[in-house]
Amino acid sequence: FKTAEAAALRERLRCVKHVVLVLSGKGGVGKSTFSAILAHGLAADESKQVALLDIDICGPSIPKMMGLEGEQVHQSGSGWSPVYVEENLGVMSVGFLLGSPDDAVIWRGPKKNGLIKQFLRDVDWGEIDYLIIDTPPGTSDEHLSIVQYLGASHVDGAVIITTPQELSLQDVRKEINFCHKVKLPIIGVVENMSGFICPKCKNESQIFPPTTGGAEKMCQNLNVSLLGKVPLDPQIGKSCDKGQSFLSEAPESPATSSYRNIIQRIQEYCDQHTQEEKII
Secondary structure (H helix, E strand, O other): OOHHHHHHHHHHHOOEEEEEEEEOOOOOOOHHHHHHHHHHHHHOOOOOOEEEEEOOOOOOOHHHHOOOOOOOOEEEOOEEEOEEEEOOEEEEEHHHHOOOOOOOOOOOHHHHHHHHHHHHHHEOOOOEEEEEEEOOOOOOHHHHHHHHHHOOOOOOEEEEEEOOOHHHHHHHHHHHHHHHHOOOOEEEEEEOOOOEEOOOOOOEEOOOOOOOOHHHHHHHHHOOOEEEEOOEOHHHHHHHHHOOOHHHHOOOOHHHHHHHHHHHHHHHHHHHHHHHHHHO
């Protein structure tokens, strides 16, 4: 990793106030959904500029979720221009570089790392308050690269996504361990798909039974914060498929109030982080 490259990255990332990584050891637990909703939630404040970077190279679902399928990336003198959902919400994904959403990206590690570096160095976001990075599942190439490249600037921390069952928590514990090893601060854990309330009879069912106490117990054992639990709501999947913001599509849903509380906690964490840096 060359000094000149680190300097170029630092220069580009100097305009970014807060960086939040969305991680999980497990696939299919709702990282991209959470990243998309977090971006929409933060961008609801029009005075804030929000950027959403999708580094899931093999499974880029952000373009569809943000209603941007078929968009292309444009290059200008100052770098790649993000694709904008709103004036204050820009998105970048490998999905914008593919001929068709069905194209497979069949790349080895070094090529993926090269693209991640390019995304961080060449995308011209302008001044941004929040950069949210949606990652693939696991603790491998892409995760090591993003942590290493961002080491040139600063990361506020990671939000870790899980579902309640032990099978998911097992992989998520590995992700928490990864964060400790690479000295990545953990903002907290979100438990997705946490129960389902039947819209007709209002009974709650556990679709993924928390046989070992769910995320709450894991967070107590590992001494990390539980940011909140988001219940299952079929509208979440519908909104994602239609590329619309679940928060504005279902403002009355219990899931929406969970998301809003979680987003507020992430904002508070980032603000506190800024205060601490000023003191240092």
